[in-house]
Amino acid sequence: MFSIVPLLLVIGSMQPVPPVIVKTPNLEIVFVARTANQMGSFYEARGFPQNMRDVIKKQCFITVGIQNNSDKKIWLDLSDWKFSAAGKPIKRDHRDVWKQRWQAMGIPLSKQSTFRWTLIPEQLDYLPHEHEGGNIVLPFTQDSISLTATFATGEDKQGEKIIIKTDKLFCAEDEQ
Secondary structure (H helix, E strand, O other), rough: EEOOHHHHHHHHHHHOOOOEEEEEOEEEEEEEEEEEEHHHHHOOOOOOEEEEHHHOOOOEEEEEEEEEOOOEEEEHHHEEEEEEEEEEOOOOOHHHHHHHHHHHOOOHHHHHHHHHHEOOOOOOEEEEOOOOEEEEEOOOOOOEEEEEEEEEEHHHHHHHEEEEEEEEEEOOOOOO
């Protein structure tokens, strides 16, 4: 797991579009769409093999930063995030699916680990005022993407649910 700040600093200067920011009284989420060239360059700089980068460059990467602005624990569970485009659900592959894909391709373990490190965790508790993030990987679409994300709150996840919605997400494309 990593803080979103270093990743944003590394490839933020290449950012072609402004981020999408969703705020509630207790939570702030920043979404930044990344182009295929941005992600390909990021992973190339870390020595990823060409066949791995070819797969990566066909995906939709959205960097997500989540800030808990409350005084209570907020729980991320990506299984409670529902993506859709053009009225149809988008299936986000779990990190285990990516691991299996890389293993089937014979990708070195060090590169598999680095890729996994750049993904947002599947589940995470955000302590009061904590900030964490990572990448969401979706199948590429030219349609705008809608998201409904539900977060549990409280020490035992029994607190009030936080639901955020946006229809402003998209897959960034490189200029032709």
